Amino acid sequence: MTTKSKPEDTRLKILNAAFKELHKHGYQGMRIDQVLKNIDLKKGALYYHFSSKQELGYAVLEEQIQKNMYKLWIEPLNKFTDPLEAIHSIFTERDQWSNEFFNLGCPLNNLAQEMSPIDEGFRQRIEKIFQNWQTAISDTLKKGQEQGIVDNSINPDDCACFILTSMEGALGMTKNHQNKEVFYSCGRELKRYLDTLRSTGGNV
Amino acid sequence: MTTKSKPEDTRLKILNAAFKELHKHGYQGMRIDQVLKNIDLKKGALYYHFSSKQELGYAVLEEQIQKNMYKLWIEPLNKFTDPLEAIHSIFTERDQWSNEFFNLGCPLNNLAQEMSPIDEGFRQRIEKIFQNWQTAISDTLKKGQEQGIVDNSINPDDCACFILTSMEGALGMTKNHQNKEVFYSCGRELKRYLDTLRSTGGNV
DNA sequence: TCATTGACAAACCAACTAGTCTGTTTAAAT
DNA sequence: ATTTAAACAGACTAGTTGGTTTGTCAATGA
Numbered sequence: 056m057t058t059k060s061k062p063e064d065t066r067l068k069i070l071n072a073a074f075k076e077l078h079k080h081g082y083q084g085m086r087i088d089q090v091l092k093n094i095d096l097k098k099g100a101l102y103y104h105f106s107s108k109q110e111l112g113y114a115v116l117e118e119q120i121q122k123n124m125y126k127l128w129i130e131p132l133n134k135f136t137d138p139l140e141a142i143h144s145i146f147t148e149r150d151q152w153s154n155e156f157f158n159l160g161c162p163l164n165n166l167a168q169e170m171s172p173i174d175e176g177f178r179q180r181i182e183k184i185f186q187n188w189q190t191a192i193s194d195t196l197k198k199g200q201e202q203g204i205v206d207n208s209i210n211p212d213d214c215a216c217f218i219l220t221s222m223e224g225a226l227g228m229t230k231n232h233q234n235k236e237v238f239y240s241c242g243r244e245l246k247r248y249l250d251t252l253r254s255t256g257g258n259v
Numbered sequence: 260m261t262t263k264s265k266p267e268d269t270r271l272k273i274l275n276a277a278f279k280e281l282h283k284h285g286y287q288g289m290r291i292d293q294v295l296k297n298i299d300l301k302k303g304a305l306y307y308h309f310s311s312k313q314e315l316g317y318a319v320l321e322e323q324i325q326k327n328m329y330k331l332w333i334e335p336l337n338k339f340t341d342p343l344e345a346i347h348s349i350f351t352e353r354d355q356w357s358n359e360f361f362n363l364g365c366p367l368n369n370l371a372q373e374m375s376p377i378d379e380g381f382r383q384r385i386e387k388i389f390q391n392w393q394t395a396i397s398d399t400l401k402k403g404q405e406q407g408i409v410d411n412s413i414n415p416d417d418c419a420c421f422i423l424t425s426m427e428g429a430l431g432m433t434k435n436h437q438n439k440e441v442f443y444s445c446g447r448e449l450k451r452y453l454d455t456l457r458s459t460g461g462n463v
Numbered sequence: 464t465c466a467t468t469g470a471c472a473a474a475c476c477a478a479c480t481a482g483t484c485t486g487t488t489t490a491a492a493t
Numbered sequence: 494a495t496t497t498a499a500a501c502a503g504a505c506t507a508g509t510t511g512g513t514t515t516g517t518c519a520a521t522g523a
Contacts, residue, residue, distance in 0.1 A: 056451065060349075060441060064502080065501085069274060069468085076378035077378065077445065079286070079376055080287075080377060081287065082374055083285065083286045083287050083288045084373075084377070086479090086480075086481095087480075087481060087482085088479090090483090091343040096501085096502090097501075097502050098481090098482075098502085098503085099473075099483095099484095099501050099502055099503075100261045100500075100501055100502080101502080102482070102483080103499090103500060103501065104479095104500095107481080107482080108480095108481065110483090113443075114340025117362075135309050142392065146267070156368065158376060159376050160372060160375075160376075164431065166369075167431065167432075167434070168364060168369060168372045168373070168434065168435075168437040169285055169373060170405075171364075171434050171435045171437070172283055172362060172363050172364075172434065173284060174407060176437060177370070180436055181435055181438055185432065185435060185436075201271055201406070208463065213444050213447060214448060215446055216432070216444055216445060216448070217425070217429075217444070217445050217448035218450065219428075219432070220425065220428035220429045220431070220432045220441075220445050221421070221424065221428050222424045222428070223431060223432070224423075224424035224427045224429070225421075225424045225426050225428070226425070227368065227371065227372055227424065227427060227431070228371075228391060228420070228423070228427070229374050230376065231371040231372075231375045231385055231386055231389060232372070232386055233382070236502065237424075238408075240417050240420055240421070241420060241421050243417060244418060244420070244452070245418055245421065246392045247452060247455045247456075248448070248451060248455070249453055250455070251451045252451075252452070255339070269471085270472080290509090290510075290511095291510075291511060291512085292509090292510075292511090300471085300472090300511085301471075301472050301473070302472085302474095302511090302512075303471050303472050303473075303475085303514095304470075304471055304472080305469080306512070306513080307469090307470060307471065307509095308470090311511080311512080312510095312511065312512090465521100465522105466521105466522090466523085467520105467521080467523100468519105468520090468521080468522100469518105469520080469521095470517100470518090470519090470520100471515100471517085471518085471519100472515105472516085472518100473496085473515090473516080473517095473518075474502090474508075474513105474514085474515085474516095475512105475513080475514075475515095476511105476512085476513075476514095477510100477511100477512090477513100478509105478510085478511090478512105479508105479509080479510075479511100480502095480507100480508085480509075480510095480515090481507100481508090481509100482506085482507095482508105483500105483504105483505080483506075483507100483514080484503100484505075484506095485503090485504085485505095486502085486503080486504095487500100487501085487502075487503095487508105488500085488501080488502090489497105489498105489499085489500085489508105490494100490497105490498095490499080490500100491496105491497085491498085491499090491500095491507105492496080492497075493494100493495085493497095493502105
């Protein structure tokens with residue numbers, strides 16, 4: 056009766072539904088049955104596309120979360136001429152973010168905190184994504200150094216690591232307090248830090 | 260045959276064992292059976308002292324994690340005359356920390372990230388502890404303002420929030436990378452931020 | 464000395480959970 | 494038109510999970 060959809064559609068539907076459940080309940084708390092219930096599919100469909108819950112989890116991480124990451128955190132870095140302003144804009148231009156991001160936290164970091172100690176496969180995949188992110192920030196800072204905007208004495212990698220962890224920490228606290236203002240407050244204080252990276256005098 | 264231990268001993272044994280499992284696997288991943296197996300007790304013992312897994316979780320939070328918090332994060336703040344040095348010492352004097360803290364992360368933040376969106380009881384209890392911590396840092400900064408060490412123009416509450424989130428973020432990234440150096444690196448960068456809080460000229 | 468009770472052990476249970484197995488339907492190929 | 498295989502549905506299962514019930518034994522008080 057109902058026409059069958061293309062396999063790629065079904066696979067994507069499952070990934071999207073799994074992402075939502077995983078975002079809210081974590082990987083261990085995510086229930087296969089609940090995911091399927093939300094999109095009105097049965098076990099047969101899921102286990103035709105994925106061999107196990109773990110493989111589904113890895114797929115959500117690599118095909119949903121990672122993609123999301125690039126769009127929300129990395130691409131915006133190139134929209135500004137001033138690299139420090141670009142980094143700070145992450146905190147100021149977040150009106151288009153969904154409330155779920157504040158209430159449920161960063162999907163990548165959630166998974167990192169939950170799975171890093173108990174699943175090496177998750178941990179390594181997440182570590183790579185974090186490192187890509189850190190590199191993107193670091194490159195932005197290096198570009199700033201070449202432009203004479205960022206001080207040459209600072210270590211871009213260390214700074215990028217700190218900026219990244221501060222953002223994740225801020226999102227985590229926002230989730231616990233269920234209050235966006237926590238995030239914006241942290242953004243204002245991060246600005247103070249970013250200003251210390253600014254080149255003071257003449258550049259080499 | 261075997262002499263019965265005092266009730267308080269048993270209760271504490273359960274709390275300690277539950278804390279360990281919760282620290283590694285999270286609340287949802289913590290298995291009652293495994294906790295009891297580790298200390299060679301049976302269901303009857305646990306459900307005599309606690310009415311449910313949730314109540315056990317709340318007890319671990321309030322009697323183990325909270326206590327740990329004060330000892331590791333709040334008490335050290337009073338051991339220094341310079342408040343900014345006191346805050347930074349959290350990062351520098353961590354040799355006595357167990358490796359579990361780096362590998363498994365901050366128990367309080369772990370629980371916050373996992374349970375905040377799905378259990379209001381956990382969320383509120385955790386929020387209070389975080390607020391106490393933030394207040395302790397804020398008070399340290401205020402004391403620094405009175406001493407003329409910390410600039411009067413800064414907002415102690417905002418700064419405390421940022422410091423707290425940065426620490427938690429740093430610990431989270433350390434856990435994912437399984438490398439202490441990440442934490443120390445973030446500590447060095449936080450120092451740059453802390454220096455911006457230092458009073459520049461004469462104090463009022 | 465004996466009844467009572469605190470502090471558990473042992474066995475049990477219903478609900479759940481990831482995963483499997485066997486169809487069945489639809490679209491494409493021949 | 495018939496075969497074939499992709500793309501599922503539906504029913505089932507073994508193992509797990511938090512929680513319960515009943516029994517037991519030592520300490521305690523009368």
